[in-house]
Amino acid sequence: MRTMSVKEIRNRINGQLIQGSDEFLVNDITYHQRKLGQGKLLFLREKSHINWDVISNSTPCVIVTDTVYDKLKAIEKCTVIKVQDIERSFWRFVSSYRNQFSIPVVAVTGTSGKTTTKDMIKHILSFDRNVTGTKTSANSRTHHLTYLLSIESNTDAAVFETAVGAPGDVLSASRYFKPTIGIITNIGVTHLDGCKTPEAYFQAKAEMVQALSQKGTLIINADDANTRKIKLDGFQGKVLTFGITHHANFKASKIQYGYNGMKFALTFRSKTYSVFVPGYGVHQISNVLAAFAAAYEMGISIEKSTKRILSFRNLPAHLECSKGLGGCIIVDDTWNSNPISLKAAFRVLNGIARGRKKIALIGEINALGELSLDIHKETGEMIAKNGVDVLITVGSMATEMAKQAVKTGLKGEVHSFPDIHGVYPLLEKMLDEKSILLIKCSASDHSIINVKKKVKRLRPK
Known part of the structure; x- marks a missing residue:
């Protein structure tokens, strides 16, 4: 401050x-x-x-x-x-403090990918600018004032996450940050304990349009079906799109899995660039496309962003690969869990398995409210489509996920546990140098996190 x-x-x-x-x-x-x-x-x-x-x-x-x-x-x-x-005076102060600074402020929301996208933008900008923003994924409304006050006289840009726990959260964040650039990475299903219905959750994410001034820039995912439904009739600012399968301003093609990252061709304004982004998964390409779009709006060329992203590092437990028990490969994706990130994790598992036995240890998805059973069953269908050699689930809802996976054609072994007891002994028998284990849960699922710590070890030097 x-x-x-x-x-x-x-x-x-x-x-x-x-x-x-x-x-x-x-x-x-x-x-x-x-x-x-x-x-x-x-x-x-x-x-x-x-x-x-x-x-x-x-x-x-x-x-x-x-x-x-x-x-x-x-x-x-x-x-x-x-x-x-007191309330009016508080908001008067917030507004006057923010108005002191004529800098680009980016707000990032979405069901998944917002922390990585935010960090990518901060990383690209940090080479020659003083940047502040959300730390890790600490993005709740209780942090807004602290983050606003982190903008100081020498700050060149700010990048904040705007999470949605309930309707109005994005608009509330915008009262503090007054973003000039808004990003919606995707809109799936989560936080139904606060939003109650998928429609209300969708509308809560779409608040980003209102959060921007009419001179702001909105960056959205052209591949995401829900994002494409957002009504932009009254928005007079700039709209930029990013995507892989649909027409977009920032479009990726020729995607390949490389060593510890993804290779692809980026087409922007009829020019094509070769890009490598650290971190596995097609979703990682979507993240970097959104980051490049925001950086471009702030005056960073595609050529510079392409060079700068090479030194980017994901936060821990974001599809982090390491050696594990018996010489297996561990794919640690235990930061958060929702249907979109689960699908992305299984795609990565298939993309890097390279003939290894694929084992998935999956916990329950939280914050789904009354739709929890339906969404767990839908996730089971997704697992069946992507395939896995061994599926291990923990928790009653995860058991329903496994049942639905079998019902819709999963051919691999299935082991469902009501709690964590028995999981580690099973993994001890299965894991070897010819296997790869995906561990997927939320960071609050401490029982699975403890098993993860037991099966992981540092990569040999």
């Missing part, structure tokens, strides 16, 4: 100084009482649960409030700013 005086902040939110000094310098701002500390400013929005001890122990600090409490006035070295409406 750019250091600001109390006087400057008061002027931005139309506040009245009740006690303390206008000259006091603020180095951070929060709306969580537990994050208050010396030199920080707190917007006191949680009126029903005020922890006076936390405030007392955080001085010198600044409190913005629309109710001046006697207990607050009694705290020494606590500067107090009185406003008429």
